[in-house]
Amino acid sequence: MSPAYSTREQFERWHIRDCVRCGRRAAKAANWEGPICRTCFDHAVHTWGDCPDCGMHRLLPGRRSSGDEVAICRDCAAITRDFFCDRCGFEGCLLAGRFCERCTLADKLNRTLDDGTGKTRPELVPLRDGILGSQNLKRQLAWFGQSRVPEVLAALARGDLPLTHKALAALPDWRTASSVRELLMHHGVLPRMDRQLMLFERWLAQRLADLEPPEHAQLVHRFATWNELRRLRRKAENEPLRPTTTNEARQRVNRAADFLTWLADHNTGLQHCTQADLDAWHSKHYATRRPAQAFLRWAMRSGHMPKLTWTWKPTTNPAPIAQHQRLALIRRLVTDQTIPLRERIAGLLVLLYAQPLSRVVQMTIHDVITSDNEVLLRIGDPLTPAPGPLADLLHELLADRAAASGPNSDSDWLFPGRRAGQPLQHRSLGEALHRHGIPVQSGRTSALRQLVLQAPAPVVARMLGFHDKHTTRVLIEAGGSWNRYAPGDHDR
Numbered sequence: 426m427s428p429a430y431s432t433r434e435q436f437e438r439w440h441i442r443d444c445v446r447c448g449r450r451a452a453k454a455a456n457w458e459g460p461i462c463r464t465c466f467d468h469a470v471h472t473w474g475d476c477p478d479c480g481m482h483r484l485l486p487g488r489r490s491s492g493d494e495v496a497i498c499r500d501c502a503a504i505t506r507d508f509f510c511d512r513c514g515f516e517g518c519l520l521a522g523r524f525c526e527r528c529t530l531a532d533k534l535n536r537t538l539d540d541g542t543g544k545t546r547p548e549l550v551p552l553r554d555g556i557l558g559s560q561n562l563k564r565q566l567a568w569f570g571q572s573r574v575p576e577v578l579a580a581l582a583r584g585d586l587p588l589t590h591k592a593l594a595a596l597p598d599w600r601t602a603s604s605v606r607e608l609l610m611h612h613g614v615l616p617r618m619d620r621q622l623m624l625f626e627r628w629l630a631q632r633l634a635d636l637e638p639p640e641h642a643q644l645v646h647r648f649a650t651w652n653e654l655r656r657l658r659r660k661a662e663n664e665p666l667r668p669t670t671t672n673e674a675r676q677r678v679n680r681a682a683d684f685l686t687w688l689a690d691h692n693t694g695l696q697h698c699t700q701a702d703l704d705a706w707h708s709k710h711y712a713t714r715r716p717a718q719a720f721l722r723w724a725m726r727s728g729h730m731p732k733l734t735w736t737w738k739p740t741t742n743p744a745p746i747a748q749h750q751r752l753a754l755i756r757r758l759v760t761d762q763t764i765p766l767r768e769r770i771a772g773l774l775v776l777l778y779a780q781p782l783s784r785v786v787q788m789t790i791h792d793v794i795t796s797d798n799e800v801l802l803r804i805g806d807p808l809t810p811a812p813g814p815l816a817d818l819l820h821e822l823l824a825d826r827a828a829a830s831g832p833n834s835d836s837d838w839l840f841p842g843r844r845a846g847q848p849l850q851h852r853s854l855g856e857a858l859h860r861h862g863i864p865v866q867s868g869r870t871s872a873l874r875q876l877v878l879q880a881p882a883p884v885v886a887r888m889l890g891f892h893d894k895h896t897t898r899v900l901i902e903a904g905g906s907w908n909r910y911a912p913g914d915h916d917r
């Protein structure tokens with residue numbers, strides 16, 4: 426029978442004590458060599474080892490009275506309470522019914538994972554054994570009390586919910602669903618799945634739940650399932666998805682929803698969308714709205730909207746700086762001794778060869794080939810000669826690198842970072858250039874434009890080592906838009 430406490434003071438007088446082990450004022454959980462707080466008690470019933478007084482290997486909840494804080498067993502500490510599980514005899518933390526944590530957890534798991542026959546569903550046995558084999562049973566018990574994970578596991582055990590990634594991904598409570606999937610993958614019940622794909626599915630569930638009205642949500646759902654998820658799943662079978670890939674899919678889904686809202690705002694719907702509507706949609710914010718085109722293609726293909734067309738336009742890259750500005754910056758990087766050598770060279774690689782900083786930082790000292798009368802750079806095919814002033818700076822940098830000491834002095838990076846074995850981060854290099862007034866993005870675009878004036882875009886692409894589709898497109902766009910201008914410098 427628990428006494429009724431009329432006042433807070435009375436409660437404190439009965440239960441709050443200074444813990445003899447940690448000294449904090451707290452409710453006492455035991456009274457051994459003195460009052461013990463809950464935290465210290467919990468620690469005591471999870472401490473095992475060889476008792477220094479009797480030599481037995483067992484639970485060591487007690488403390489030597491000498492005050493040297495050495496943990497000893499209950500018998501040597503003359504603790505009257507015992508800690509043996511009523512079922513298995515294990516000595517440790519006992520929970521309700523005087524069962525140990527493992528027996529308690531086993532009971533809960535057996536109940537939860539029961540397939541209806543009184544036994545754990547066979548597919549879930551590895552999960553059960555895995556959880557019971559865990560080192561931290563306390564944490565495993567915690568999620569039984571705090572999360573909805575057991576509910577979902579029970580539904581899986583009974584067969585109310587198919588034991589598949591797909592069924593779990595469709596649950597409205599994505600937090601619980603993804604915990605369950607992590608758990609099942611961890612114990613080998615479900616196959617490992619791409620992390621980016623899981624994050625995307627989770628995002629999608631949330632996004633669709635927020636979409637209004639329901640007709641829009643339904644359409645976007647179908648598009649996302651049949652077009653985006655299908656594509657991502659297929660891709661993930663071959664290689665891990667990159668965050669940029671799933672980000673693209675997110676944009677497509679978002680723009681699809683935007684398009685439906687835009688149509689509704691113009692008092693029409695997908696079925697009745699006209700060419701004029703589509704032209705109007707594309708006439709503004711083209712770059713932002715372009716990801717909706719995946720949805721348009723899908724909607725036309727699947728008969729959700731009439732077959733219409735649009736003209737492809739390149740998206741605008743950051744406005745390039747004028748050529749005379751670019752040349753002035755190049756001159757400054759070559760001559761200005763106050764700018765650190767590293768930034769001068771990186772800036773020149775951007776302004777002369779349109780190299781993205783993410784590639785600049787990947788260069789090694791072997792990408793700079795020096796001979797008596799020239800310096801060649803390995804940035805594309807063939808090797809690119811470095812003009813005299815840049816060659817001088819590179820010589821200087823290589824000499825510095827050879828003389829340097831520090832954690833990264835023996836690495837091959839041309840621009841070593843602060844951490845051993847790592848190159849400089851391209852973001853920090855970008856910030857450094859920005860501080861010295863070098864506009865990296867627009868400077869790069871400007872360099873590209875100049876280069877495609879001198880040679881056909883594919884040749885330039887090969888020379889600069891641009892293999893990826895995106896950069897090549899940027900290059901061709903730069904050439905494309907440049908070619909529309911009449912010859913001559915219009916930048917001034």
Ligand SMILES: [Zn+2]
Nearest residue numbers: 444447462465
């Ligand atoms: Zn304590």
Ligand SMILES: [Zn+2]
Nearest residue numbers: 476479498501
């Ligand atoms: Zn002992």
Ligand SMILES: [Zn+2]
Nearest residue numbers: 510513525528
């Ligand atoms: Zn037990």
